[in-house]
Amino acid sequence: xxxxxxxxxxxxxxxxxxxxxxxxxxxxxxxxxxxxxxxxxxxxxxxxxxxxxxxxxxxxxxxxxxxxxxxxxxxxxxxxxxxxxxxxxxxxxxxxxxxxxxxxxxxxxxxxxxxxxxxxxxxxx
Amino acid sequence: xxxxxxxxxxxxxxxxxxxxxxxxxxxxxxxxxxxxxxxxxxxxxxxxxxxxxxxxxxxxxxxxxxxxxxxxxxxxxxxxxxxxxxxxxxxxxxxxxxxxxxxxxxxxxxxxxxxxxxxxxxxxx
Amino acid sequence: xxxxxxxxxxxxxxxxxxxxxxxxxxxxxxxxxxxxxxxxxxxxxxxxxxxxxxxxxxxxxxxxxxxxxxxxxxxxxxxxxxxxxxxxxxxxxxxxxxxxxxxxxxxxxxxxxxxxxxxxxxxxx
Amino acid sequence: xxxxxxxxxxxxxxxxxxxxxxxxxxxxxxxxxxxxxxxxxxxxxxxxxxxxxxxxxxxxxxxxxxxxxxxxxxxxxxxxxxxxxxxxxxxxxxxxxxxxxxxxxxxxxxxxxxxxxxxxxxxxx
Numbered sequence: 001x002x003x004x005x006x007x008x009x010x011x012x013x014x015x016x017x018x019x020x021x022x023x024x025x026x027x028x029x030x031x032x033x034x035x036x037x038x039x040x041x042x043x044x045x046x047x048x049x050x051x052x053x054x055x056x057x058x059x060x061x062x063x064x065x066x067x068x069x070x071x072x073x074x075x076x077x078x079x080x081x082x083x084x085x086x087x088x089x090x091x092x093x094x095x096x097x098x099x100x101x102x103x104x105x106x107x108x109x110x111x112x113x114x115x116x117x118x119x120x121x122x123x124x125x
Numbered sequence: 126x127x128x129x130x131x132x133x134x135x136x137x138x139x140x141x142x143x144x145x146x147x148x149x150x151x152x153x154x155x156x157x158x159x160x161x162x163x164x165x166x167x168x169x170x171x172x173x174x175x176x177x178x179x180x181x182x183x184x185x186x187x188x189x190x191x192x193x194x195x196x197x198x199x200x201x202x203x204x205x206x207x208x209x210x211x212x213x214x215x216x217x218x219x220x221x222x223x224x225x226x227x228x229x230x231x232x233x234x235x236x237x238x239x240x241x242x243x244x245x246x247x248x249x250x
Numbered sequence: 251x252x253x254x255x256x257x258x259x260x261x262x263x264x265x266x267x268x269x270x271x272x273x274x275x276x277x278x279x280x281x282x283x284x285x286x287x288x289x290x291x292x293x294x295x296x297x298x299x300x301x302x303x304x305x306x307x308x309x310x311x312x313x314x315x316x317x318x319x320x321x322x323x324x325x326x327x328x329x330x331x332x333x334x335x336x337x338x339x340x341x342x343x344x345x346x347x348x349x350x351x352x353x354x355x356x357x358x359x360x361x362x363x364x365x366x367x368x369x370x371x372x373x374x375x
Numbered sequence: 376x377x378x379x380x381x382x383x384x385x386x387x388x389x390x391x392x393x394x395x396x397x398x399x400x401x402x403x404x405x406x407x408x409x410x411x412x413x414x415x416x417x418x419x420x421x422x423x424x425x426x427x428x429x430x431x432x433x434x435x436x437x438x439x440x441x442x443x444x445x446x447x448x449x450x451x452x453x454x455x456x457x458x459x460x461x462x463x464x465x466x467x468x469x470x471x472x473x474x475x476x477x478x479x480x481x482x483x484x485x486x487x488x489x490x491x492x493x494x495x496x497x498x499x500x
Contacts, residue, residue, distance in 0.1 A: 001212075001243050002132065007377065009438065009472040010403035010487060028135035030169055030210035044405055044438040063134065063169040063210035085405035085438035085470075087376075095210075095241045097134040101234075102485055109359075109476075110227060111487040112135060112236040116470045118376050126337075126368050127257065153260035155294055155335035188259065188294040188335035220335075220366050222259040226359075234484075235352060237260060237361040251462075251493050252382065278385035280419055280460035313384065313419040313460035345460075345491045347384040351484075360477060362385060362486040 001032045002095040003117035008086040010113075011043075013069060014102045015081035023102050025068040027088065027115075030095045031058045037092045041071055043078055044085040051076055058094065088115065126157045127220040128242035133211040135238075136168075138194060139227045140206035148227050150193040152213065152240075155220045159185045162217045166196055168203055169210040176201055183219065213240065251282045252345040256365035258336040261293075263319060264352045265331035273352050275318040277338065277365075280345045284310040287342045291321055293328055294335040301326055308344065338365065376407045377470040378492035383461040385488075386418075388444060389477045390456035400443040400475045402463065402490075406433045412467045416446055418453055419460040426451055433469065463490065 014023035031037040041054040054073045058064040068078055068086070078084060088096055099112035139148035156162040166179040179198045183189040193203055193211070203209060213221055224237040264273035281287040291304040304323045308314040318328055318336070328334060338346055349362040389398035406412040416429040429448045433439040443453055443461070453459060463471055474487040 001130065002241070005376065007405055007407075007470040009405040009470050010401065010440065010474050011438070012440075026135065026208075028208070028210065030132055030134040030212070032132075032167075032169070032212060042407075044407070044436065046438055046440070050436055061169065061175055063136070063171055063208060065135065065137075065171070065208035083401075083403070083438060083440035085403065087405070087407060095132040095134050097238060097241075099135050099236060100485070100487075109485040110225070110234040110236040111474060111485040112225075112238050113472060113487050113489050114238050114241050116377070116472075116489050116492075117241075126255065127366070151260065151333075153333070153335065155257055155259040155337070157257075157292075157294070157337060186294065186300055188261070188296055188333060190260065190262075190296070190333035220257040220259050222363060222366075224260050224361060235350070235359040235361040237350075237363050239363050239366050242366075251380065252491070276385065276458075278458070278460065280382055280384040280462070282382075282417075282419070282462060311419065311425055313386070313421055313458060315385065315387075315421070315458035345382040345384050347488060347491075349385050349486060360475070360484040360486040362475075362488050364488050364491050367491075 002030070002093040003119055004090050004093055005118040006088045006096040006115035008098045008115050011068065011084040011086050012100070013078060013080040025098065025100045026065045027068060027086065028063070028065045028097045028099065029058045030063055031060055031092065033092045034060045035092055036060055037090045037094050040089045042087040043071065044087070046083055127155070127218040128244055129215050129218055130243040131213045131221040131240035133223045133240050136193065136209040136211050137225070138203060138205040150223065150225045151190045152193060152211065153188070153190045153222045153224065154183045155188055156183045156185055156217065158217045160217055161185055162215045162219050165214045167212040168196065169212070171208055252280070252343040253367035253369055254340050254343055255368040256338040256346040258348045258365050261318065261334040261336050262350070263328060263330040275348065275350045276315045277318060277336065278313070278315045278347045278349065279308045280313055281308045281310055281342065283342045285342055286310055287340045287344050290339045292337040293321065294337070296333055377468040378494055379465050379468055380493040381463040381471040381490035383473045383490050386443065386459040386461050387475070388453060388455040398477050400473065401440045402443060402461065403438070403440045403472045403474065404433045405438055405470045406435055406467065408467045409435045410467055411435055412465045412469050415464045417462040418446065419462070421458055
């Protein structure tokens with residue numbers, strides 16, 4: 001259940017951390033189907049070409065919280081402190097939520113959004 | 126008014142609290158109908174089989190803010206400090222929002238998302 | 251532009267404040283039409299009958315950020331420290347976002363969600 | 376991929392900052408198409424006429440995180456400390472998320488929402 005295409009415009013890995021918590025982002029994926037979901041991430045930047053086709057598997061009937069710092073391809077990863085966006089495609093329908101924990105200052109801050117889905121047969125896009 | 130199927134990919138009960146506030150998550154449900162809503166929760170994990178069919182009632186014309194730490198079946202509950210996801214089904218249409226209060230550090234942090242709805246007759250899913 | 255029916259399941263006015271900021275919630279409404287929008291709020295509780303038909307006007311081509319503590323009818327208002335939900339109806343289409351500022355502890359915390367819309371002609375609901 | 380019309384009811388530039396972080400808001404835009412997207416912003420206020428047609432370009436296959444403090448037209452910008460709303464139109468479909476970092480007090484606070492999209496052919500609106 002869910003959708004095959006999801007978008008997250010506000011990506012940002014906070015470069016600093018304070019205290020015991022580590023600043024990070026997670027792309028949280030729920031795959032309620034009985035099959036593995038093969039996810040393909042595209043990372044869009046402000047000033048250079050995208051990193052395309054970063055692959056991640058989410059097993060059937062499982063949750064997976066993917067740290068964006070682990071998304072890498074041929075040694076190229078998302079640098080901290082840089083604004084970016086993410087597109088996620090999946091071969092089976094899934095549900096995708098994005099959360100950030102920012103521990104830059106002495107206190108913890110959180111944000112979270114459901115990613116934006118594009119639905120099949122929706123105006124042919 | 127609302128939907129019968131809702132999904133929350135980013136579930137996490139913070140294991141620690143500081144100060145007077147207690148870290149917790151709430152699944153907040155609005156049932157505007159005049160009938161009771163019978164909700165069935167499924168809890169999905171990263172590395173083991175889901176906990177299925179945890180039942181909760183939300184009376185008609187009432188709000189209910191359900192702490193995720195109270196969702197349990199046959200003595201099995203959601204452990205703190207573990208990434209998970211939730212699926213919620215209801216026999217009458219409801220609206221579902223998910224919020225987390227994280228008081229791990231000396232200051233309070235909050236996140237909230239509307240859960241993701243799957244609508245009836247939507248591509249047969 | 252927008253919708254006529256919006257829902258906010260997670261309502262809560264934090265009873266305490268620390269520092270110079272005051273804990274509060276806002277229902278933020280954008281009316282892009284040229285006519286006034288007449289909004290009707292229903293407040294749903296966990297353990298008693300709803301407060302119905304609290305009226306607020308948002309002028310045409312204007313933004314209005316409505317503090318939930320100002321929603322009252324016949325002397326009955328939303329008490330602080332109590333979980334509740336909101337339904338908002340408008341006679342012209344509007345867009346509704348809900349935000350909370352929680353200054354209970356020494357630091358500020360924020361959450362925000364777009365309210366959940368029910369669209370006309372959507373499965374007859 | 377995405378939509379051409381997006382709405383953000385809860386706009387507010389926090390007037391104060393504490394520590395090394397600066398309070399600000401960002402409208403984060405993902406343009407997955409190969410063409411430039413020309414965005415037109417309208418800023419709605421509570422007590423005066425909107426600022427209309429503020430133009431911003433987001434290149435093809437790029438992310439752009441736009442600080443709301445940079446949105447200006449004929450010397451007129453969004454004042455800090457004032458509640459407002461935003462409407463964003465684009466000539467090619469994009470995805471829009473809104474985030475605020477509030478460093479008013481000694482600790483950082485974050486909120487984020489996906490903007491609300493109006494879809495083409497949706498009830499003629």
